[in-house]
Amino acid sequence: xxxxxxxxxxxxxxxxxxxxxxxxxxxxxxxxxxxxxxxxxxxxxxxxxxxxxxxxxxxxxxxxxxxxxxxxxxxxxxxxxxxxxxxxxxxxxxxxxxxxxxxxxxxxxxxxxxxxxxxxxxxxxxxxxxxxxxxxxxxxxxxxxxxxxxxxxxxxxxxxxxxxxxxxxxxxxxxxxxxxxxxxxxxxxxxxxxxxxxxxxxxxxxxxxxxxxxxxxxxxxxxxxxxxxxxxxxxxxxxxxxxxxxxxxxxxxxxxxxxxxxxxxxxxxxxxxxxxxxxxxxxxxxxxxxxxxxxxxxxxxxxxxxxxxxxxxxxxxxxxxxxxxxxxxxxxxxxxxxxxxxxxxxxxxxxxxxxxxxxxxxxxxxxxx
Ligand SMILES: *[C@@H]1O[C@H](CO)[C@@H](O)[C@H](O)[C@H]1NC(C)=O
Ligand SMILES: *[C@@H]1O[C@H](CO)[C@@H](O)[C@H](O)[C@H]1NC(C)=O
Numbered sequence: 001x002x003x004x005x006x007x008x009x010x011x012x013x014x015x016x017x018x019x020x021x022x023x024x025x026x027x028x029x030x031x032x033x034x035x036x037x038x039x040x041x042x043x044x045x046x047x048x049x050x051x052x053x054x055x056x057x058x059x060x061x062x063x064x065x066x067x068x069x070x071x072x073x074x075x076x077x078x079x080x081x082x083x084x085x086x087x088x089x090x091x092x093x094x095x096x097x098x099x100x101x102x103x104x105x106x107x108x109x110x111x112x113x114x115x116x117x118x119x120x121x122x123x124x125x126x127x128x129x130x131x132x133x134x135x136x137x138x139x140x141x142x143x144x145x146x147x148x149x150x151x152x153x154x155x156x157x158x159x160x161x162x163x164x165x166x167x168x169x170x171x172x173x174x175x176x177x178x179x180x181x182x183x184x185x186x187x188x189x190x191x192x193x194x195x196x197x198x199x200x201x202x203x204x205x206x207x208x209x210x211x212x213x214x215x216x217x218x219x220x221x222x223x224x225x226x227x228x229x230x231x232x233x234x235x236x237x238x239x240x241x242x243x244x245x246x247x248x249x250x251x252x253x254x255x256x257x258x259x260x261x262x263x264x265x266x267x268x269x270x271x272x273x274x275x276x277x278x279x280x281x282x283x284x285x286x287x288x289x290x291x292x293x294x295x296x297x298x299x300x301x302x303x304x305x306x307x308x309x310x311x312x313x314x315x316x317x318x319x320x321x322x323x324x325x326x327x328x329x330x331x332x333x334x335x336x337x338x339x340x341x342x343x344x345x346x347x348x349x350x351x352x353x354x355x356x357x358x359x360x361x362x363x364x365x366x367x368x369x
Contacts (some may be wrong), residue, residue: 053077054107057184071144072176075137076130080106083129086247087122090254093322095296095309107184115199116293121254123203124210124287127181128246131211135173135240139166146172149238154220157236161222167238174215181207193266201269202260202290209285213249216285217241250287257287297329305329309368316366328368338365 049056049064054076056064063069080103087098096118101110106126113119138146149167157163185204190196221239224231260269260282269288273279282288299305306329314324314333324333344359 049073053103054080055104057108057187059183059187060107060180063180063183068145069176069180071142072134072137072180074142075133076180077133078137079130079133080126081129082133082243083122083126086125086129086243086250089244090121090125090247090251091118093313093315093318093320093327095321095327096293097312107181109199109203113293115202115290117254117257117287117289118293120202120206120257120287120289121250123206124213124250124253125247126210127177127207128210128214128250129243130181131170131173131177131214132240132243132246133173134176135168135170135214138169138172151238157220158234160232161234161236163237164235165223165237168218168240170215170218170238170240174211177211178208181211193262197266198262198269198290202288205269205282205284205288209253209287210250212285213246213253214240217246217249253285253287257289258282259292260288260290305331307331312368314366314368324366324368332369333366334369335364336367338363 049061049070064073083106084098084101084103087101091098096113100112101122106122110119110122113122134143137143139148141147146169147166149169149171151167151171153163182204185200185207188196188200190200218238218240220236222234222236225233225235259272261272262268263270269290271279271281296308297305309328309331312327313322314327315322316324316333321327340361340363342359342361343356346354346356349355
């Protein structure tokens with residue numbers, strides 16, 4: 001009797017756990033269904049290169065059309081969406097908050113932040129998004145050139161556990177993103193010491209930093225089997241880290257990005273730092289940039305301060321860019337009481353969802369005036 005109860009409990013736990021995981025998958029597939037035309041697949045029609053939500057360069061277009069990569073484009077779309085969503089999240093409390101970025105332009109580079117630290121982040125997060133989405137596309141069966149991860153069983157995996165299940169093909173995602181995203185940078189021959197060459201070198205470096213962050217950040221995920229509750233049997237597979245983790249790492253790298261300039265013969269980039277001690281080389285995962293973005297608070301020709309920050313939420317005690325004095329360009333801030341809707345009194349219902357009420361909480365927040 002006791003044994004039976006134990007196993008029932010375990011099944012319950014297992015089911016609840018699956019509910020949670022399937023919910024997070026649901027979120028992921030919501031992102032996808034927004035972008036994709038599901039009929040494209042239901043009818044067995046080949047996806048088109050023009051279906052990609054981005055302006056492809058001539059070589060990228062040729063790779064897609066003639067190289068047999070059309071079925072990668074839905075994952076490219078998902079990758080761009082991940083990237084843009086992450087940019088908005090990571091920069092929500094910065095002066096430059098990513099709201100000027102359009103998804104269609106992500107692959108070609110954004111003119112108004114060109115060569116800046118922000119541009120470095122954008123290139124890295126775009127390349128990372130594509131590597132991430134393609135690796136997952138392999139596992140979900142939408143891409144014909146790849147399937148489940150071919151990574152070999154980790155040496156330190158417990159002997160009794162089974163290396164099985166369909167893992168994300170992280171290395172395929174990395175390789176595809178290298179080939180596809182960087183292709184654009186190989187289309188023109190820029191002379192030594194030119195601005196074009198500097199930008200090409202910068203972009204290529206930051207693209208690599210982004211997809212490297214993805215390829216290093218996978219985890220081994222496992223699932224318990226059996227009814228005994230002791231989890232004797234486990235199957236494990238390779239799984240990508242959630243894109244939020246990648247975004248956090250890239251934002252950290254943005255904060256410590258390195259300013260670079262041409263070396264003596266104008267063929268490569270090097271650290272611009274003056275002092276010998278800080279003059280190290282950028283690692284392959286660090287972000288590099290050429291120019292500092294002009295402050296969005298810069299006074300206009302008539303001496304007035306632009307009002308573009310009016311209404312932005314700020315924080316009077318923060319030491320970061322969201323500090324009210326910084327974010328409001330010195331125009332001041334005010335406190336407002338804001339009503340926040342929240343889910344509350346949540347109860348688990350058999351089976352399998354959580355039922356919640358909606359509660360309203362009032363909070364004082366600071367806003368730029
Ligand atoms: C982003 O910044 C712009 C300019 O300050 C502002 O108009 C916009 O409301 C901001 N968007 C968000 C989501 O905060
Ligand atoms: C404001 O900034 C402080 C210091 O960084 C932080 O502890 C606090 O959580 C922030 N408040 C909000 C509402 O974000």
